[in-house]
Amino acid sequence: MKLIINNSSMQPIYEQIGIQIRTKIMEGELSEDTMLPSVRTLAKDLRVSALTVKKAYDALEQEGFIVTVHGKGSFVACANQEFMLEEKKKEVEADLEMAIRKGRSCGMSNQEITELFQIILED
Structure with a gap:
């Protein structure tokens, strides 16, 4: 699995790992029941601590993206389409905000922003 870690980013490495895996799942690059690399293997490949990868996997599991079976590994969970759709809506909301x-920072009024939004919607 190809992940890119930016050591100069202000974002913690475990979050970078989690975001990239979550994105691969949401975009269908990682399908249901796909086995993820072991914590140790991914840590070695990314040259990070195993605890960092474990923290990313734990967060993904808590969010429902992966399931970990003791002694067998971590797998992409059943794709919950409603959850995936909600995540995408949150991204759109954040982008709009x-x-x-x-x-507003460049002096546009609410009316100007609304008009611009309407113009873009028409295209």
Whole structure:
């Protein structure tokens, strides 16, 4: 599994790992029941601590993206389409909030932002 770790990022490494695996699951690159690399293997490949990978896997399991079977490994969980859709909606909401903040920071009024949004929706 190809993951890219940015050591100069302010984002913790375990979050970078989790986000990339979550994205691969949501985009269908990792399908249901796919076995993930073991904690030790992924840690060795990424040259990070096994505890860092374990923390990422634990977070993914808590979010329902993966299931860990003791002695067998970690697997992509059954794809809960409602959950996946909700996650994508959260991303859209965050992107819209960021766009609104940018618009306000350059002096755009709510009316101007709304008009721009309507123009973009029409395209």
